[in-house]
Amino acid sequence: MDMQHHLRRQRNIIIDRRDFNTRVQQQGETFDEFLCTLRETASFRDFCTFCTDDRPRDRLVAGVQDEDARRRMLEMPELTLQSAAHICRVSENASSSTFGIRQSNLTPPTTRLLSADSREVQCFGTCSLTLRLGRVQHTVEAAVVKMLNGPLPSWHDNIKLGILPENYPQQIKAMTMTAAAGDAVGDAAGVAAEEDVDRGEADDDHISSARDNRCVKTTTQKMPPRWNPKTVGAASRGVPPLHERQEHFSQMKAAFPRVFDASGPLREMAGGKMKIELTEDAVPFATHAPRAIPFCWRDGVREQLDDMIRKEVIEPVDHPTLWCHPLVPVPKTSESGAVSGCRLTVDFTRLNKFVKRPVHPLRSTHDAVASIGTEARFFTKLDAKAGYHQIPIREEDKDLTTFIGPWGRFRFRRAVMGLVSSGDVYDQRGD
Structure with a gap:
């Protein structure tokens, strides 16, 4: 500290402030180098407490070379030094990867x-x-x-460029199941095998052949049609027309009914039953009157409840429970902003205060993409449907999720959106 006071007395504050107020980013100087110089010279200016960030921010806006960054900073009504530095760094990184495009x-x-x-x-x-x-x-x-x-x-x-195959996004190959004559396909007593067959060779549903002097019947599932190369080109930016995409998806659903069929009870996710643990100071909460639901939504709400019962997501409750939460329908809006029905939610605010959260880090998209090996050639992006509803809740914890509506009380048999621990359990099993 004494050395700093000594060095400070050897400097001329007028010259220091002149150097600071005329400082601009030099040619070839990175933004971080420019910012470090500003902060260093600002430390000798004897600025007041309120000017410690404001003066370097103003000098940064005036002295930075990047005109696009300066324009973006001037458009922000409440610009701070931190946000100004972030804008300049992002702009500099973008400029270094834009191939010199102006x-x-x-x-x-x-x-x-x-x-x-x-x-x-x-x-x-x-x-x-x-x-x-x-x-x-x-x-x-x-x-x-x-x-x-x-x-x-x-x-x-x-x-x-050879990164993706020429027939992308066409399905790669069809799968065939072979079994000995008289045996059911997939039976452990029969002969089962999977063979990759080109689409052109998979037109017939049943192909007979001889293998090891045995009659073998091969069943090939119909796969989605090829994309029409005349309709998928530069003019459409590689996007097939709507009717071809719909036909393609219909064939996909027909080929894999176990994956796409969600009309019946949902399958359970691997990993056992979900446990809901409460803190020792948990205080039960129960509401005995349902919240009002607009009459225009009532039929839709009832249909959604019946659908969840059919899929074994919820079940009626006819016994006393210490916990009971309100059913809260929320409006569902379309892309245009118009209300198009409602979505069912349950207010678990009182329960979440006492739930022990099994924290599990959510993997970022950037980290997931970065972990893909360089040898990968085919890429698929999937969106899980009713993901939480595929995690069963253990029997002794189901009463904690009881909720009340105009048609009585229900409780969840599967994990539910809005419960603080559902996301962590789902992410942990997904990883």
Whole structure:
């Protein structure tokens, strides 16, 4: 501390403030180097407590070289030094991975771009780029879109580069089951095998052949049709027309009914029954009157309850319980913002206060993608339907989830959205 006071007396504060107020980011200087210099020189300026962050922030906005970053900072009404530094770092990282593209070099877009969820994304323009992967070279029309700070090749460009197979996203192969004549397919006493067969060789449902002097019957499931190459091209940005996608999905559901059929009781997830543990100071809560439900929703709410009973997600309760929570329907809105029915929820606020949460870290999308091996060639993204409802709750804990509605009391037989421990249990079993 004495050394700092000594060094401080040797400096001229007027010169220090002049150097600070004229400091700008130099050519070739990274943002972090510029920020460190600003903070170092600011420490000798004798700024008041309120100016410690404000003055470096203002100097940063005035002195940074990146015009796009400066514009974004000036658009923020309550800009802090931390948020300004974040904007500059993101912009610098984006500039280092944009292949030297500038907005002045872009051609106005001629088509609409849609995201994976069919929402339109803002496109600043397009330009021609040549991509190289090993010995493969491919020229693409690159679109620069908002909020995307790195390259994201489309899958039809990945096909040209050899990253994806030429027939992507067509199903890879069909599966056949073979069994000895007279035996049921899949019977342990019979001969069962799985063979990969090209689509062109799998037109017939039943093929007879001889193997080991035995008559073997082969049954091939019908798989989704091929994509029509005339309708899947650059003009459609690689997206098949709607009727082909619907036909493809219908064939998929027919080929794998056990996976897609959700009309009956839901299958249970591996891992045993879910345990709901309470703290020692837990105080039971029970409401004895249901909350009012708008008459326009009542038929829909009743249908959803009946469907959950049929799928063995909930069951009626006819005995006294210490816990009872209110049923709370919430409006379900469409993409346009219009209300399209309601979604059933249960208010577990009082119960969640006493539930011991089995914390399990949720894996980020970035971490999951980064862990994929470089040798991977085929990629599939799945969205689980009724994931929590496939985890059974142990018998002694079911009463904790009792809820009341206009048609009586019910309790959950499976894990439920809104219970603080459901997400951790689901993530742990998924990993």
